[in-house]
Each structure stands twice: as structure tokens, then as C-alpha cells.
Amino acid sequence: MSEIKDRPYHHGDLRRALIDTALDMLATNQNWTFTLREVARRTGVSHAAPYKHFHDRETLLRELARIGFVQLGESLTEAVSLGQPSTRAQFVAAAQACIGFACQNPGLYRLMFSSDADKTIDPQLHDAAMSTFGILLDLLERGQRDGSFRPIAVSALAAASWAQVHGLAMLAINYQLLEEKVGSTPVPTALDVLLDGMCRSD
Amino acid sequence: MSEIKDRPYHHGDLRRALIDTALDMLATNQNWTFTLREVARRTGVSHAAPYKHFHDRETLLRELARIGFVQLGESLTEAVSLGQPSTRAQFVAAAQACIGFACQNPGLYRLMFSSDADKTIDPQLHDAAMSTFGILLDLLERGQRDGSFRPIAVSALAAASWAQVHGLAMLAINYQLLEEKVGSTPVPTALDVLLDGMCRSD
DNA sequence: CCTCCATGTTTACAGGAGAAACTTATGCAG
DNA sequence: CTGCATAAGTTTCTCCTGTAAACATGGAGG
Structure with a gap:
């Protein structure tokens, strides 16, 4: 309800979303070889968006x-x-x-x-x-x-x-x-x- | 004496040389983030040569x-x-x-x-x-x-x-x-x- | 209502992994 | 000795990544 499903330009809490995605992938693969781009893709944002929240x-x-x-x-x-x-x-x-x-x-x-x-x-x-x-x-x-x-x-x-x-x-x-x-x-x-x-x- | 210094086409024991280079880099950097290409460079061979000795x-x-x-x-x-x-x-x-x-x-x-x-x-x-x-x-x-x-x-x-x-x-x-x-x-x-x-x- | 700025996107580039095709030299069959 | 098969290197190519820079958007405060 409180979430707008169809991608408003601003995500709302992308930082948290990226972390959740990454934690998911970490749990699934049992490793952290995932790329930052893949985290971004899975979270549904452009591959450069994460850099607004994490230095690297x-x-x-x-x-x-x-x-x-x-x-x-x-x-x-x-x-x-x-x-x-x-x-x-x-x-x-x-x-x-x-x-x-x-x-x-x-x-x-x-x-x-x-x-x-x-x-x-x-x-x-x-x-x-x-x-x-x-x-x-x-x-x-x-x-x-x-x-x-x-x-x-x-x-x-x-x-x-x-x-x-x-x-x-x-x-x-x-x-x-x-x-x-x-x-x-x-x-x-x-x-x-x-x-x-x-x-x-x- | 027994080693020819100026790069014969075939290295002689490239496998061992690559391992030694990698061990060196591991010891120096205290990590294994080095790339295979850099190991090859440091060993003085082309970046594809290591693949003849290691699958990846x-x-x-x-x-x-x-x-x-x-x-x-x-x-x-x-x-x-x-x-x-x-x-x-x-x-x-x-x-x-x-x-x-x-x-x-x-x-x-x-x-x-x-x-x-x-x-x-x-x-x-x-x-x-x-x-x-x-x-x-x-x-x-x-x-x-x-x-x-x-x-x-x-x-x-x-x-x-x-x-x-x-x-x-x-x-x-x-x-x-x-x-x-x-x-x-x-x-x-x-x-x-x-x-x-x-x-x-x- | 307008403007600023945090948060997005697009574009660009240097480098790496690895595959494929090509080259060299060496050992062995005749 | 000749010549070819093969192991071991090289070159070239494609796809992908990390990251920077420039640009776009839209919500909050004046």
C-alpha cells in the first residue's frame, strides 16, 4: 500500500533495497562474487545508481x-x-x-x-x-x-x-x-x- | 648458465614460474586480488599463456x-x-x-x-x-x-x-x-x- | 511557483576473463 | 636429414565489469 510499484524516479530507500538484494545473493550463492551491476539489475535500477549510496x-x-x-x-x-x-x-x-x-x-x-x-x-x-x-x-x-x-x-x-x-x-x-x-x-x-x-x- | 635469459619461445617451466610469481604477489599484497593478466605480465609472457597451464x-x-x-x-x-x-x-x-x-x-x-x-x-x-x-x-x-x-x-x-x-x-x-x-x-x-x-x- | 539538490540515468572508457585462431619450435617417424 | 604432429606461446576478439562524468528528474523549502 505504502509502496508505489511502478518505479517512481526516486526509489525511496534504494540503499536498503541494494543491501537486501546483496544479502539475498550472498545467501543464495554462498559467496560474494556477485557484481555490483548485477545487484543493481536485480534491484531494478541503473548500474550506476549504487554509487550514490556506496563509494564502491x-x-x-x-x-x-x-x-x-x-x-x-x-x-x-x-x-x-x-x-x-x-x-x-x-x-x-x-x-x-x-x-x-x-x-x-x-x-x-x-x-x-x-x-x-x-x-x-x-x-x-x-x-x-x-x-x-x-x-x-x-x-x-x-x-x-x-x-x-x-x-x-x-x-x-x-x-x-x-x-x-x-x-x-x-x-x-x-x-x-x-x-x-x-x-x-x-x-x-x-x-x-x-x-x-x-x-x-x- | 643453464638458463637462456632472452626469452626463448618456449619458457621451459612456465607453470612453475607463474606459480612463483603468484606466490610472490600473494606474499607482497597479502591478498589474491591480482589478475591473471598481471601474473602473466610479471612473468613476461602473453596474457593468454597461463591458460595453457591452468584452466582458469x-x-x-x-x-x-x-x-x-x-x-x-x-x-x-x-x-x-x-x-x-x-x-x-x-x-x-x-x-x-x-x-x-x-x-x-x-x-x-x-x-x-x-x-x-x-x-x-x-x-x-x-x-x-x-x-x-x-x-x-x-x-x-x-x-x-x-x-x-x-x-x-x-x-x-x-x-x-x-x-x-x-x-x-x-x-x-x-x-x-x-x-x-x-x-x-x-x-x-x-x-x-x-x-x-x-x-x-x- | 520556482529553484536546488539528492538521487536517479546515460554515456564513456580502461581493463579483465576467457575463447579462437594463429605461430613457433621441438621431438620423433621414416 | 626431412617433415609433420603437437605442446606451448601469441594475437585478436567479444563480452563484461568497475567507475567517472555529464545529464535528468522531481520533491522540499523559500
Whole structure:
């Protein structure tokens, strides 16, 4: 109703439309080899129109990655505040949320951690990534305060668990966690191994 | 002496020369956005010559990745057979070798684990990756037999440690293991946390 | 009502991927 | 030794992309 279907000269929200198209193609092809011209075509505008909204192709890719980090952050926040009894259980929930996000958006997840999403170029992307990383840090700090996690440098815990979760996610979306190779529940099992090292042993 | 410098019509080993040029550019730029034509130019041949040796640009990229896995495998083998006293110490040595390889060849390492090195397309690439992964598996199995590692499914140990090492490597080459964030020795610290979970607690 | 400017479009160009047709030199059959 | 088949290079061509520049449009504010 509020949308005029037959192409008024001005689109209304072309920026958002281009992003949606690109996200679609990313999800469909599981890669970001699409051309900017094709995004424009699929969105129904001329091939130069995107340049009014994105400086170049890579700027669009970084915006997709930024959106990915925001969405991942929401998933993590939701998982953490799901009311798991222990901090350890919250950690597992968050880890599984992250890996689940990766499996449901493999193309996007790969883009987020690829060199095409260079955080040193785009402060907004950098901030989004840091903000998402911060959710993990908060959880770890809380776990240390309540005595769940060992009182070693929180940064060491962060490095270990971030590496672990991200590593599992990458293995998962590359189909390298096949049952015949790593058993039927590789993710919780691997997380348990790590957590046994992270948690107080007393 | 044995090389004729002034361009005989036939190069002699253009395939190898193209690979070397591409590896150089990969190392220099830390990315593989180079064009096939530029590789040809730098190698001193016409832009169509590479097609006599590689079906297309991506085939060349996969060959670079394959070579990377072979080299990584050599580093790992060397690290393992360095004669560390314990299996645990051997594991640390291998992990550090992997992370060291990544830091010294960040572009190549990223390519090896990117979607441009699709292992489902190229059996040789797949085999090279599996062979390298096998070094880790052997180490873990040996560690279980000698009682160093817990007697849980070796596949779970493999998933956990592979994820951890690969995750740390990715963090390292993305400059996300800065001292101010994760302390001065994030890698051994993170590995220790994992190993405490992997090793027998008695 | 008129004019400005953000947001479109058209046109233009340099370069890349890759196919096809052509060239060269080398090894081998006679 | 001759000569041809063939592998390995080159030239030429077509289609496509990214991106810049010039032009068009139409909605918001004076």
C-alpha cells in the first residue's frame, strides 16, 4: 500500500533495497562474487545508481559485514539472556548461537571474517565487530567474578574461547565436522573440553 | 648458465614460474586480488599463456592453496619430530608451528582457508588438506595411547584442538591478539587452557 | 511557483576473463 | 636429414565489469 510499484524516479530507500538484494545473493550463492551491476539489475535500477549510496563495491561488502556483526550480536545477547542456570551453560548457549548463526548464514559469516571486510578501513565495521566481541568479554568477566572461570587473565580466556568458537564455526560451515570424522556431537564435546580447561578445577 | 635469459619461445617451466610469481604477489599484497593478466605480465609472457597451464584463474588459486597445505604439513612434521619431551609439548610445538606459518604467510594462509580454495572442487587440494590434518590426528592418537590425553573420542579432541589452533592463527594474522587486549603471551596461554581440558586430570 | 539538490540515468572508457585462431619450435617417424 | 604432429606461446576478439562524468528528474523549502 505504502509502496508505489511502478518505479517512481526516486526509489525511496534504494540503499536498503541494494543491501537486501546483496544479502539475498550472498545467501543464495554462498559467496560474494556477485557484481555490483548485477545487484543493481536485480534491484531494478541503473548500474550506476549504487554509487550514490556506496563509494564502491567493497564499501557495500563492508556494510553487509557490519550488518552481520549486528545480527550476530543480537543472537549472542539473546542466547546469554536465555536464563541458563550457570555461567558455563550460558557460555555454551552463546557458543552454539554463534555457530548456529554461521551455519544459517555461511556466506555472510565467511564475508564477516574475510579480508574483504577489512576492519581497519571502516570504523563502523570495526565498532560493530568489537561490540559483538564485547558480549563474550562480558560473559567471561562475569564468569570469573562468580567463580565459574579460573582467575587467569580474562584476555587469555577470551583469546582461547573466541578462537575455539570461531574455529568451530568455520569448520562447521566448511562441512569439516562430519559425523564420521568427529562424532555426532562435536560442538558440545569440543566446548566441554575447552571449558574443563577454563573452569576452576576444585 | 643453464638458463637462456632472452626469452626463448618456449619458457621451459612456465607453470612453475607463474606459480612463483603468484606466490610472490600473494606474499607482497597479502591478498589474491591480482589478475591473471598481471601474473602473466610479471612473468613476461602473453596474457593468454597461463591458460595453457591452468584452466582458469581459480584453478591457479587452488594450486597455490595446495602448495600451502604441503608446506604447512612440512612445518608441522618438523615441529612434531623436534624431540619434545612430552606429547603435550609436541602439541604446543605443532600449534606454534601452525600459527607461525600463518603469521609468516598470512595471505597464503587466508587463501588456504577461504572459499576460493574450495576443497570440493579439487581432489588434490582436498587430499593435501587432509594429509596435513592427519598429522594432528596422529599426534592426538599417540597422545591418547601414551596416556597424555583423555580417553574421549579422538575426533572430539581433534575438533577442539583444530578449531583452537586455526582460530588462534586467524586472530593472530588479523592483528587481534594485540598485547593490550590479550596479554603478552596469548598463544601459549590459550593453548594451556585448552590442554588443561584435554589432558588427564589425575 | 520556482529553484536546488539528492538521487536517479546515460554515456564513456580502461581493463579483465576467457575463447579462437594463429605461430613457433621441438621431438620423433621414416 | 626431412617433415609433420603437437605442446606451448601469441594475437585478436567479444563480452563484461568497475567507475567517472555529464545529464535528468522531481520533491522540499523559500
